[in-house]
Amino acid sequence: MTDPVLSVENLSLRYRVPGGSLQVLRDVSLSVQPGEVLGIAGESGCGKSTLAAAMIDLTGANAERTAGTIRLSGRDILSLGQADRRRMRGRDVAMVFQDPMTAFSPVLTMGSQLVDFQCNLDGVSRREKSDRARAMLARVGLSDPDLAMTRFPHELSGGMRQRAAIAAALLMRPAVLIADEPTTALDVTMEAQIIHLLRELQADYGCAIVIVTHHLGVIAELCDRVAVMYAGQVVEEAPVDALYHDPRHPYTRALLACDPARIEEHTGRLPAIGGRLPDLTAPPPGCAFAPRCPLASDRCRTLPPPRVTIGPGRAALCHEVAP
Amino acid sequence: MLRYAVKRIALAVVILITVMLAMYAMVFLVPGDPASLALGPRATPELKALLRERMGLDEPVLWQVWHFFRSAATGDLGYDVWSKRPVLDQILEFFPNTLILGVAALGWALTLGIALGATAVVWRDTVADRLLGILSVGLISVPAFVVAIYAILIFAVWLRWLPAIGAGNPGDPLSQLRALVLPAFALGVGWVGYLARLVRASLLEVMGENHIRTARAFGLPESRVVLRYGLRVAIIPTIALMAVGLGSILSSAVFVETVFGRPGIGTLITGAVQKRNYPVVMGTVLFMTAFYLFIVTAADLLIARLDPRVRDVLRR
Numbered sequence: 355m356t357d358p359v360l361s362v363e364n365l366s367l368r369y370r371v372p373g374g375s376l377q378v379l380r381d382v383s384l385s386v387q388p389g390e391v392l393g394i395a396g397e398s399g400c401g402k403s404t405l406a407a408a409m410i411d412l413t414g415a416n417a418e419r420t421a422g423t424i425r426l427s428g429r430d431i432l433s434l435g436q437a438d439r440r441r442m443r444g445r446d447v448a449m450v451f452q453d454p455m456t457a458f459s460p461v462l463t464m465g466s467q468l469v470d471f472q473c474n475l476d477g478v479s480r481r482e483k484s485d486r487a488r489a490m491l492a493r494v495g496l497s498d499p500d501l502a503m504t505r506f507p508h509e510l511s512g513g514m515r516q517r518a519a520i521a522a523a524l525l526m527r528p529a530v531l532i533a534d535e536p537t538t539a540l541d542v543t544m545e546a547q548i549i550h551l552l553r554e555l556q557a558d559y560g561c562a563i564v565i566v567t568h569h570l571g572v573i574a575e576l577c578d579r580v581a582v583m584y585a586g587q588v589v590e591e592a593p594v595d596a597l598y599h600d601p602r603h604p605y606t607r608a609l610l611a612c613d614p615a616r617i618e619e620h621t622g623r624l625p626a627i628g629g630r631l632p633d634l635t636a637p638p639p640g641c642a643f644a645p646r647c648p649l650a651s652d653r654c655r656t657l658p659p660p661r662v663t664i665g666p667g668r669a670a671l672c673h674e675v676a677p
Numbered sequence: 678m679l680r681y682a683v684k685r686i687a688l689a690v691v692i693l694i695t696v697m698l699a700m701y702a703m704v705f706l707v708p709g710d711p712a713s714l715a716l717g718p719r720a721t722p723e724l725k726a727l728l729r730e731r732m733g734l735d736e737p738v739l740w741q742v743w744h745f746f747r748s749a750a751t752g753d754l755g756y757d758v759w760s761k762r763p764v765l766d767q768i769l770e771f772f773p774n775t776l777i778l779g780v781a782a783l784g785w786a787l788t789l790g791i792a793l794g795a796t797a798v799v800w801r802d803t804v805a806d807r808l809l810g811i812l813s814v815g816l817i818s819v820p821a822f823v824v825a826i827y828a829i830l831i832f833a834v835w836l837r838w839l840p841a842i843g844a845g846n847p848g849d850p851l852s853q854l855r856a857l858v859l860p861a862f863a864l865g866v867g868w869v870g871y872l873a874r875l876v877r878a879s880l881l882e883v884m885g886e887n888h889i890r891t892a893r894a895f896g897l898p899e900s901r902v903v904l905r906y907g908l909r910v911a912i913i914p915t916i917a918l919m920a921v922g923l924g925s926i927l928s929s930a931v932f933v934e935t936v937f938g939r940p941g942i943g944t945l946i947t948g949a950v951q952k953r954n955y956p957v958v959m960g961t962v963l964f965m966t967a968f969y970l971f972i973v974t975a976a977d978l979l980i981a982r983l984d985p986r987v988r989d990v991l992r993r
Binding site: 410412440441442443444445448449451453456457458459460461462470471472473474506508509519522 | 886887888890894895901909910983984985989
């Protein structure tokens, strides 16, 4: 296997909140190979968006890393100075955000923002940057890029804005593109188009993509590999087909059982996972999923689950999974 | 946009007429007959009647109001009871002094206030931010005339750096500028603190928005993120406030002009009120109201230009 372009090693991160701290990421390890599409799935509050933000060093001011490293093209980004971290953004790693409605400044034209966003591109004039932006807008499927450049964000539709956000992220040909719920704010037709576009662009530019979503269909469409997160931990990691056909972690199974697209019988009610997420200010000593898990035994409640390697590129964080 | 402009201007005219009517009502409600007051206790009834006639006070009230509106519309604000000079001439003579004072005060307050507010955001939650907060609240709390008196004491009486009174010699820009420094300082001080707080709050709110995170995600330098992406949005409510601020600054100019013995609208109006010189009072208030409405309307139109979202709502 080649060297990963992005790797997260034993990362733990917490948010300082009034009255304590939330342990949002607990000992997370993941790696992304060049050109690979990795999906990160999980329910709201599992830490997937925080992980995505950490990959581009954009966690909020109240976030604190307690352990671990993040390596981008081999460099430990968290040990770099502010200026070096800033220089990396957009060039080595770029991000597409969830809500295209608010992702752009409302008072600057799309063109001037797309030019600004190339600030880490050296030795290129504003004029050339503008040409690059226009070409990229055309590439992501905006029918009139010249017009779009002069428009303000609110004058474009949601789908167009998300395309523009993807164009912005690809402007500097980053090695890794991180997309945080890129289709959640869009309707289903738009979602399909954006997924199709991402797949096409990935084939063209060969960049690695990390896509964070709670939509399992998006992952099945787009990804090579999946990491399932629960309560700040990666509980299962597997190639996408293997995960869908043979989920091993009880949480993954429960999650897949809840996917409306996979339900064959018409029952009139949607399945759900009983119980709720554990309190992350004081995570349980054993398995975080134990209180909701049908297979949980006593050791699940008291001992932290081991990381069990199931097969090539497959692992699960569980007491009950046999290798 | 054009329809919006027309609507705003029409509204300004309605407000202006309302203010004029209120002013007129006030003249009749305030005790003290202008003619007896003007002529003193020993004036004969005949003399009083003559003056009342000359001031137009013997005519029916509605007729007076109509007459006033008609002349005001043509720019004729009547004549000073004492000097017989046209009121408009006096206003035009004194107004530039007040306007220069107001603009100078607002100008330095705006520059420093925005700078301090942006600084507080760049250094948010540090000691510097907290000190700026205390300083701002302190500046807001001190009334302009107190600052004025201390400014005269320190810079004019003790240090003798700047003149204490007057507006400088006509035709000598340097002396006029020197005479402007202390009054503009006194008038603007409170606004520095106020603007710093406003810009800080407004900017902090904007800095939490998603588009700021986007700008950071592309590695834009923090200074550029704050100034271009943050301040550009945060400045919009500040402009709206500044229009109101200029009105308030022109009213406090009355105090400052009195303290500094500086000729201006403030001294003109206080003098006229004391002598029941109604044409001057009414003319001045009318003029200032019109000016204020002009500024507020212009600010609204400017905001519509600066914020494309507002502009688009208006276009529909």
